[in-house]
Amino acid sequence: MPASESATNILIHLAGGVALLLWAVRLVRTGAMRAFGPQLRHALQRFTRNRFAAFGSGVAVTMVLQSSTATTLLVSSFAGQALIASGMALAVLLGANLGTAFAAFVISLDLGWLWGLCLAIGVAMYLSSEAMERPRNLGRILVGIGLILLSLIELNTAAAPLAGSQTFRTILGAIGSEPLLAVLIAIAATWMVHSSIAVVLMIATFAASGLFPPATALTLVVGANLGNALIPVLDQFGAPASQRRAAVGNLATRLLIALAVIPFVGPLAQWLQSLPSADARLAIEFHVALNLIGAIVFLPFVKPIAALVERLMPGKEEKAATVSPRYLDPNALDSPTEALAGAMREALRLGDRVDAMLRDTMTLLEKDELKLSRVIAEADDGVDTIHESIKLYLVKVSRNELTEEESRRLFEIITLITNLEHIGDIIDKNLRELAEKKIRKRYSFSAEGLVEIREFHQRVAAALGLALNVFATRDLVLARQLFADKAAMREAERHAADSHFQRLRSGRPESIETSAIHLDIIRDLKRIHGHVVSIAYPILESANELRESRLRESKAGERRAETPAVLIPTAHPGN
Numbered sequence: 001m002p003a004s005e006s007a008t009n010i011l012i013h014l015a016g017g018v019a020l021l022l023w024a025v026r027l028v029r030t031g032a033m034r035a036f037g038p039q040l041r042h043a044l045q046r047f048t049r050n051r052f053a054a055f056g057s058g059v060a061v062t063m064v065l066q067s068s069t070a071t072t073l074l075v076s077s078f079a080g081q082a083l084i085a086s087g088m089a090l091a092v093l094l095g096a097n098l099g100t101a102f103a104a105f106v107i108s109l110d111l112g113w114l115w116g117l118c119l120a121i122g123v124a125m126y127l128s129s130e131a132m133e134r135p136r137n138l139g140r141i142l143v144g145i146g147l148i149l150l151s152l153i154e155l156n157t158a159a160a161p162l163a164g165s166q167t168f169r170t171i172l173g174a175i176g177s178e179p180l181l182a183v184l185i186a187i188a189a190t191w192m193v194h195s196s197i198a199v200v201l202m203i204a205t206f207a208a209s210g211l212f213p214p215a216t217a218l219t220l221v222v223g224a225n226l227g228n229a230l231i232p233v234l235d236q237f238g239a240p241a242s243q244r245r246a247a248v249g250n251l252a253t254r255l256l257i258a259l260a261v262i263p264f265v266g267p268l269a270q271w272l273q274s275l276p277s278a279d280a281r282l283a284i285e286f287h288v289a290l291n292l293i294g295a296i297v298f299l300p301f302v303k304p305i306a307a308l309v310e311r312l313m314p315g316k317e318e319k320a321a322t323v324s325p326r327y328l329d330p331n332a333l334d335s336p337t338e339a340l341a342g343a344m345r346e347a348l349r350l351g352d353r354v355d356a357m358l359r360d361t362m363t364l365l366e367k368d369e370l371k372l373s374r375v376i377a378e379a380d381d382g383v384d385t386i387h388e389s390i391k392l393y394l395v396k397v398s399r400n401e402l403t404e405e406e407s408r409r410l411f412e413i414i415t416l417i418t419n420l421e422h423i424g425d426i427i428d429k430n431l432r433e434l435a436e437k438k439i440r441k442r443y444s445f446s447a448e449g450l451v452e453i454r455e456f457h458q459r460v461a462a463a464l465g466l467a468l469n470v471f472a473t474r475d476l477v478l479a480r481q482l483f484a485d486k487a488a489m490r491e492a493e494r495h496a497a498d499s500h501f502q503r504l505r506s507g508r509p510e511s512i513e514t515s516a517i518h519l520d521i522i523r524d525l526k527r528i529h530g531h532v533v534s535i536a537y538p539i540l541e542s543a544n545e546l547r548e549s550r551l552r553e554s555k556a557g558e559r560r561a562e563t564p565a566v567l568i569p570t571a572h573p574g575n
Contacts, residue, residue, distance in 0.1 A: 010161050017154035018202065024151055025198050027144030028066045030334045035137035036064060037335035041074060048084050051091040051302055055295065058095025063103045066197060068096040072232040072247050073331045080243030086306035089246035094253070094299055097291040100228065104197045107148055108204055108284045115153070118146030133337070133403065148201075155205045175212070179219050179262050186223025187230060196228035204283040215269040217283040222258050222265070225290055229254040241313045249309045253298045257290060323382030325389040330396075336406045339397045340413065343390055344472075347416050350386045351468045353379060354420045357427050358464060358528070362457045364435045365521070366450070373432055380428035387421040412538045416471050419531040423464075426531075430524045434517050443514045446503060452496045453521055459485075459492060460529045467535040476543055479536040486533045493526050 032040075040061050047057035062071045075092045078084040084092075122142030125135050175182050190199045200221055207217035229251040236244050261268070272282055298305065327345040332338040357379045364372045394410055402410065437443075445453065463485055470478045500518055503511040511518070540546045 010158055013154060013158035017151050017158055018198075020147055020154065021151035021198050021201065022193050022195065024144045024147035025066055025195050027147065028141050029070060029144075031137045031140030031144060032064050032066065033070070033332075033334035034336070035134050035141065037332065037338050040064060048088040048092065051088065051299055054088045054091035055095040055299060058092035058097075059099040059102065060095075062096040062099025063106075066100075066103050067195065068093075068100040068228060069194060069196075069231050069235075070331065071096040071099070072250065073235065076232065076236060076239075076243050076247050077329055077331055079246050080240055082242070086245055086249075086310060087303035090249045090253075090302040090306050091299060093246055093250040094295045094302070097225075097229075097250070097254070098288070098295050100197055101200075101288040101291045104200045104204075105281075105284050105288050107145075107197070108152070108201060108281050115146045115149035118142045118149065122146060152201060152205055155202060156209055175216060179265060182216060182219040183223035183226065183258070183262065186220040187227035190224045190227030191231060191234070194231055196224045199224040199227075200284065200287050204281055207283050208281070213269075214273055214282055215266045218265050218269050218272075218286050219262065221283050221287050221290070222261055225287065226251075226254050226258050245306065245309045245313055248313065249305050252309070253294055253305070257294050257297075261290065323385050325386055325393075328389055328393045333393075333396050334400070336397055336400045336402055339393070340406060340409050343393055343397070343413050344409070346386065346390050346393075347413050347420075348468060348472060350383060350390065350417060350420050351464070351471075353383055353386070354424050354427075355461065355464055355468075357383070357424060358457075358461055361427055361431045361435065362454065362461075364432070365438070365445075365453065368435075368439045370436070370439060373436055376432050377428055380424045383421060383424035387417050387424075390417050408538070408542055412471065412474075415538050416535050419534050422531050423528050426524050426528055431521060434520055434524070438514065438517055441513075443517065445514050445518065446508055446511050448503065449500065449511060449514065449518055452499060453518065453525075456492060456496055456522060456525050459489065460525045460532065463489075463529055463532045467532045470536050470539060474539050476539070476545065479539045479543075480545065482533055482536045483540060486529070489526065489529050493522060496522050 043057050043061060048054040058071060058075075061074075062068050065071060072093055075084065075089045075096075079086060079089045119142070122139045122145075125139030126143065127139075128135075175185065186199065186203075190196050193199060203217055203220045203224065206212060207214065229247070232247040233244065233251050236247060269282075272286065325346050326349065327342040329339070329342050332342055357376055360372055360376050360379070363369070364376065390413070394414060398410060463482060466478060466482050466485075469475070470482055497519065500511065500515070500522075504515060537546065
């Protein structure tokens with residue numbers, strides 16, 4: 001029982017150390033993205049004029065982010081938007097490979113004494129900088145570094161007793177005798193934790209504790225190195241070919257290195273151990289050497305490799321690209337400010353799409369072009385697609401720790417896209433069908449009726465444009481102007497209805513046959529205007545510009561009722 005309890009305690013400490021290491025690496029990456037995300041993106045785009053500058057930017061950015069996967073996804077996104085050439089993208093990724101190895105090397109230095117200092121300074125910065133985002137994120141980075149160092153101490157302490165266990169030695173000996181199995185295990189572990197730094201640090205710690213021999217450690221490092229290149233390829237499965245090529249090219253280079261090294265791991269481990277400089281960090285140093293050799297071998301050939309990958313992955317033009325989101329970058333999710341900026345751009349793009357639908361509807365009503373009806377229906381499908389994409393993206397953003405300002409902006413974006421989606425539905429399900437009914441029955445509006453609809457439509461379209469400006473600028477003057485237009489629109493609706501019924505009373509045939517369609521169009525345009533005005537509500541509420549109710553308080557016992565806009569004669573044939 002005591003031995004069993006001891007083994008259980010060791011495994012618990014081991015699992016806790018692994019979990020702490022994974023969490024700490026993620027904490028550093030999240031803090032770096034939030035503190036320096038825009039600058040890192042700018043650096044990746046700016047320093048790609050030649051392969052050496054691109055390589056250097058990949059090393060630097062990855063050392064800051066502590067993740068070559070994050071760098072790969074950023075570069076792949078740029079390549080997919082044609083912001084960086086394929087050859088230069090591959091050069092950045094070769095730098096990212098070396099950057100992640102350097103990051104593991106620095107962390108593995110004998111800095112165990114530093115963890116307390118990092119935690120103390122990091123927590124102090126985080127708690128004392130609630131109003132300033134960057135100092136808080138710098139504190140988060142320091143806390144992450146401190147926890148990484150602490151987790152390595154815990155792993156080393158927990159792994160040491162396991163080195164004397166015959167059962168573990170038998171299991172690990174079986175893994176060491178099968179290099180392919182060891183590589184597959186390391187690939188699977190790297191995929192599960194999505195961090196080669198964490199896996200390589202664990203391998204080095206276990207090897208230093210005598211848990212498995214150097215040859216097994218080197219084989220596992222090769223597998224972790226290969227698994228790290230596989231992660232972004234699988235993460236981008238289904239993305240356009242132009243976006244995936246750089247990651248596939250990088251995976252190909254690491255696969256060639258793995259195939260060249262694995263057959264000689266045994267003799268290589270013996271030779272490295274015989275060197276005077278051999279120490280407990282042999283696996284870490286081998287990881288650095290592996291990626292340094294890869295950079296030296298493949299950097300001169302990045303353009304031919306990129307051309308070969310492009311030939312093997314030509315890509316296809318996708319019709320759906322016109323309705324897919326453009327600015328919802330999944331790599332920006334760890335930086336809420338940047339992610340919300342992308343969501344805002346996508347929301348404005350959605351607004352432009354709905355605005356085009358609204359204008360096409362008026363053309364359809366005037367010119368009776370049925371093919372335009374199909375265009376509007378397809379446009380609404382695109383509105384639904386983009387709305388859903390933005391909504392799901394904002395859900396992911398909301399999982400972060402948001403400031404009050406970021407929470408307010410997120411709510412404003414949700415309000416905008418929800419109202420735009422409702423407007424799109426009214427246009428597609430109501431106005432478009434009314435236009436088709438008019439075309440099928442060969443109805444024609446009276447000249448006066450068409451002018452009324454056109455003027456009403458123009459007011460609604462102008463209000464939509466103003467609402468998008470209010471959302472973009474958050475200008476209170478414009479927001480008040482939009483809100484004030486609501487009362488003017490009610491008056492315009494009454495005037496349009498009154499004019500229409502006057503034509504009915506005069507017996508105008510066109511007005512009689514289109515009466516239901518005419519009134520429904522005015523009603524639906526008024527509904528659209530209501531959704532348009534709602535876009536300004538969050539901005540007005542945040543400035544405390546709205547009352548809880550628009551109803552005026554009445555005196556005790558006094559009743560007020562609105563006079564109906566129009567009294568309809570009950571015996572008129574036009575009803």
